[in-house]
Amino acid sequence: MIRSTFASLTLANRALVSQQLALDITAHNIANANTDGFTRQAAEMIASIPFTIVGTTPARPQHQLGTGVQVANIKRFRDGFVDLQFRKEQQLLGQWESSHTAIERLEGSLNELSTEGLAGSLSRFWNDWSALANSPESQASRKALAENALTLTTQMNNRHRTWETMQRDLDRQLALRVQDINNLTTRIARLNDQIVRIVGAVDQPNDLRDQRDTLIDDLAKIVNISYIEGANGAVTISIGGRTAVFSDQSFALTVQADPTNPDGFNQVMWHDAFRLEQTPPLDLDPVSISSGQLFGDIYARDTVIARALQSLQELGATLITRVNEAHALGFGLNNETGLLFFEGTGADDITVSEIITGDLDNIAAASSQSSPGDGSNALLIHDIQRELTMNNASATMEDFFAGLVAEIGISRQQAHGMQQNERLLSSQLSQLRQSIGGVSLDEEATNLIRFQHAYNAAARLVTTFDEMLDRIINMGIVGR
Amino acid sequence: MVRVTDRLLVDKLLSSLQSNTQRFDRFQEQVATGRRILRPSDDPTGAVTSLLIRSNDTDLAQSQLNLDLAEGWLNATDVALQDLSTIIQRVRELAVQGASETLSANETDALANEVDHLLDHAMQMANTRYGDRFIFGGFNTRTTPFEFLDSAKTDWQYNGDNGEIQRAVAPGIKLTINTTGDRVFPQVFDVLIGVRDDLRAHNQEALSLDRLGELETVHDDVLDGLLGQVGSKGTRLDLTRAQLSALRLNNANVLSQVEEVDMSEAIIRLNAQQSALQASLATGARIVQASLIEFLR
Numbered sequence: 208m209i210r211s212t213f214a215s216l217t218l219a220n221r222a223l224v225s226q227q228l229a230l231d232i233t234a235h236n237i238a239n240a241n242t243d244g245f246t247r248q249a250a251e252m253i254a255s256i257p258f259t260i261v262g263t264t265p266a267r268p269q270h271q272l273g274t275g276v277q278v279a280n281i282k283r284f285r286d287g288f289v290d291l292q293f294r295k296e297q298q299l300l301g302q303w304e305s306s307h308t309a310i311e312r313l314e315g316s317l318n319e320l321s322t323e324g325l326a327g328s329l330s331r332f333w334n335d336w337s338a339l340a341n342s343p344e345s346q347a348s349r350k351a352l353a354e355n356a357l358t359l360t361t362q363m364n365n366r367h368r369t370w371e372t373m374q375r376d377l378d379r380q381l382a383l384r385v386q387d388i389n390n391l392t393t394r395i396a397r398l399n400d401q402i403v404r405i406v407g408a409v410d411q412p413n414d415l416r417d418q419r420d421t422l423i424d425d426l427a428k429i430v431n432i433s434y435i436e437g438a439n440g441a442v443t444i445s446i447g448g449r450t451a452v453f454s455d456q457s458f459a460l461t462v463q464a465d466p467t468n469p470d471g472f473n474q475v476m477w478h479d480a481f482r483l484e485q486t487p488p489l490d491l492d493p494v495s496i497s498s499g500q501l502f503g504d505i506y507a508r509d510t511v512i513a514r515a516l517q518s519l520q521e522l523g524a525t526l527i528t529r530v531n532e533a534h535a536l537g538f539g540l541n542n543e544t545g546l547l548f549f550e551g552t553g554a555d556d557i558t559v560s561e562i563i564t565g566d567l568d569n570i571a572a573a574s575s576q577s578s579p580g581d582g583s584n585a586l587l588i589h590d591i592q593r594e595l596t597m598n599n600a601s602a603t604m605e606d607f608f609a610g611l612v613a614e615i616g617i618s619r620q621q622a623h624g625m626q627q628n629e630r631l632l633s634s635q636l637s638q639l640r641q642s643i644g645g646v647s648l649d650e651e652a653t654n655l656i657r658f659q660h661a662y663n664a665a666a667r668l669v670t671t672f673d674e675m676l677d678r679i680i681n682m683g684i685v686g687r
Numbered sequence: 688m689v690r691v692t693d694r695l696l697v698d699k700l701l702s703s704l705q706s707n708t709q710r711f712d713r714f715q716e717q718v719a720t721g722r723r724i725l726r727p728s729d730d731p732t733g734a735v736t737s738l739l740i741r742s743n744d745t746d747l748a749q750s751q752l753n754l755d756l757a758e759g760w761l762n763a764t765d766v767a768l769q770d771l772s773t774i775i776q777r778v779r780e781l782a783v784q785g786a787s788e789t790l791s792a793n794e795t796d797a798l799a800n801e802v803d804h805l806l807d808h809a810m811q812m813a814n815t816r817y818g819d820r821f822i823f824g825g826f827n828t829r830t831t832p833f834e835f836l837d838s839a840k841t842d843w844q845y846n847g848d849n850g851e852i853q854r855a856v857a858p859g860i861k862l863t864i865n866t867t868g869d870r871v872f873p874q875v876f877d878v879l880i881g882v883r884d885d886l887r888a889h890n891q892e893a894l895s896l897d898r899l900g901e902l903e904t905v906h907d908d909v910l911d912g913l914l915g916q917v918g919s920k921g922t923r924l925d926l927t928r929a930q931l932s933a934l935r936l937n938n939a940n941v942l943s944q945v946e947e948v949d950m951s952e953a954i955i956r957l958n959a960q961q962s963a964l965q966a967s968l969a970t971g972a973r974i975v976q977a978s979l980i981e982f983l984r
Binding site: 240241314315317319320322324326327329330331333334337338340341342344573575577578579580581582583586589590592593605606608609610612613615616617619620623634637638639641642643645646647648649650652653656 | 689690691692693694695698699702722724725726727728729730731732734735737738739741742745746749750752753756757818819820824825826827828829848850852853854855858859861865946978979980983
């Protein structure tokens, strides 16, 4: 075949268009240098299909003549494996961040490194009994005891209430996080739809993919997910082994009061309108949660805070039982006996009995009748603090409470350490991601110059071809 | 090779600034409060140690107070018993005088009257109070322990009981601090009444044969024995007091070691951290500036 006279112009045009496209992509990268989740793009230029022309010698009957450049693809710099790793770390980061926040709050509510804490009140309470033994006849020491006992019980009630509030806050947060998940899965499904259409039209929806990847990153932080991208470009996401996004469909989650949870807290379930519409409504399936912020919240709510509450409750219960037992055996100034000092069943409702606060003579300091000077029962009650009343008779109340404080401290320390660790790993992976797909302005500036020069040179080609064509077209006057 | 991008530089800068600031804040907090442990997670073991020590110290402080009050009670007992001892010695002198045949009836009656006064005095001692409490009545601290049944003071009665008043003078250690009056006063009253009546009856024989011996028994066996007990309890309190002080001093030392920050170390660290923070701020300023764009014209 003989090459067309104008083929060179077409070649120059393709070069111009391609370089301009590359310049546009560079501009797009620069513009998005600070866009979250943006991945740098590049024009993948290839030499266009060569043109076969008739050879110039018999030994070479034909030649392959280059036809210039074309942009085969706009490439996105992304490594799926790094993404996978990053999201795995995001799940753990989310988990430890949310549980750390909760435990930090729990720890903040303790005020045990001063004498104002619960431990301080407890030891003041015991001391008051030995002070009472110094002057069992005196109203002053009875009053001091009753007042400090009230401070102690109020402090216990408050502590219990604060911790319960923290649990309820976490429970509410669970519902909010589920809303976030639903929102994310809906948006991912919508993006799936758009991406599938563009991929179907044999194109590269790079920016939509970036958006979708960002949403998947966010989702991974909230809950444990696994995902796979199909050939059509749609990503299928499952949460705890069950599909949450498939093609353009998403499946919502919901929260429901857990019948097995003693406090009636929420658990996360798969929403199913059909089952809910039945009378009576059918049971929903629970979501299996193993990491992410959701897991961190549930862990803090049902393990860390619940355990602290249980310990506090146990401490209150033992205090009530032991003090009451000992108190009932003693005699008051008015010879009353068999009276209980505390009312209530645990830390949540412990209070000083009204019989005691109503008449301080009812405080049983004496071990025998008509013995105003006898403080031996008060001393017996004072000694309860040294009894091994907790943990199957292996710890005093004070040891037990100190253990609780240590446990909370260690939990926080652990959560803090894990959080720092995960932050480090996440940021390393994020840096790796940045290193692959991030925009380097220096690089883009260099590309800008590179493509600009190429564009200028291609423009120069057009001028040259123009001059050549001019020669040919105006040949008639050659030699005139 | 790692491809370094602008975002990466900024992210790294921000995260190192963040961690430097956090550390700076932590040392700053330590220096400002002078404490190493501000929350249990700073050092869970240390936090528990300090919690237990603090409550142990509260117990010790209360014990010190209890001990001081117990000592006051013992001192009051000691004073009363010493007085009683003086009374008995005086009565003995009077009995010795009364037993001699040379005295006139009037003179013997005068002796009897003095013994009668001393009997009143002994009754006062028996009803000694510490604060508003009677110390010789056992648990019955609010009723007068001893009283004469008639104006002639020929008979008396004990209104107290044999209750042993205990005080917690050290954690886990209880000490009986009272001496019940029935251990000494009945003998004292009986012998004093006997001496007085014998003097009034001019019964020199009974005085020299019985009363002098009885007085000696009361004084040497009963009273000296009780005084000895009170004294040894006082010694025990002194020892315990020294022990309590030593324990509290030790607590204070441990507490300061566990809780308090080594100031010079903390300040040096704070300064080092400040330099690090300034250095990262300075590099940050340069990183953000350096760009090829600046050089393209």
